[in-house]
Amino acid sequence: MNGPKPFGLYTAEFPFLDTEGTKIRPIIVLSLAQSKHKIVAVVPVSSRLILEGLDVVLGGWKQEGLLRPSVARVHRLTTLLQSDLRSEIGVLEPDDIRLLQDEMRKFLSLYD
Numbered sequence: 001m002n003g004p005k006p007f008g009l010y011t012a013e014f015p016f017l018d019t020e021g022t023k024i025r026p027i028i029v030l031s032l033a034q035s036k037h038k039i040v041a042v043v044p045v046s047s048r049l050i051l052e053g054l055d056v057v058l059g060g061w062k063q064e065g066l067l068r069p070s071v072a073r074v075h076r077l078t079t080l081l082q083s084d085l086r087s088e089i090g091v092l093e094p095d096d097i098r099l100l101q102d103e104m105r106k107f108l109s110l111y112d
Contacts (some may be wrong), residue, residue, distance in 0.1 A: 003005050004029040004040055004082060007097050009064055009089040014044055024086060028072055028100070038082035044073045051098070054103040065090025072096075074103045106107055 004010060006029060014025040026045040033040050045058070047068045053075035061070050066089065092100065105111065 003033050003038075004085055004088075005091060006030060006032060007092040007100070008037040009045065009066065009091065011086040011089060013044065013086070014042075014080070015078075024090060026066060026070070027080070027085075028092065029085070030077075030104070033082045036103070039079050040082055040085070041082050042078060044076050044078075044102075045070050046073055054094065054107050056099045056103050058092070060093030060096050063090070064092055072100055072103075074100070074107050076106065077104075 008029050010027055010029060011024050012027045013022040014027060015022050026056065027042040028045060029040050029042055031041040045066065047070050049069060049071060051071065052073070056072040056074060058064060058070045058072060
């Protein structure tokens with residue numbers, strides 16, 4: 001796999017908070033790969049539509065390659081190794097990118 005695209009949707013080995021293992025889940029890549037370890041910042045995507053924290057409802061989910069209505073779980077921002085990414089699903093629509101960027105600014109307390 002070449003380097004992942006920012007705002008690209010991928011499947012990845014993702015660690016869960018309530019279990020010790022990982023599951024292959026959809027994620028949104030937020031950064032280019034960094035360091036010799038090729039670490040990328042990611043936000044998990046869920047089809048569980050109960051909103052928490054700073055979740056972003058992905059309005060373009062069909063065009064983005066997702067199978068069902070989904071939300072980006074901004075409050076679960078984490079990093080993964082690029083090698084944990086399995087396959088590319090698609091890329092976020094411009095409206096969803098703007099919403100995600102707005103919620104990321106809130107989450108990280110980055111204000112203009």
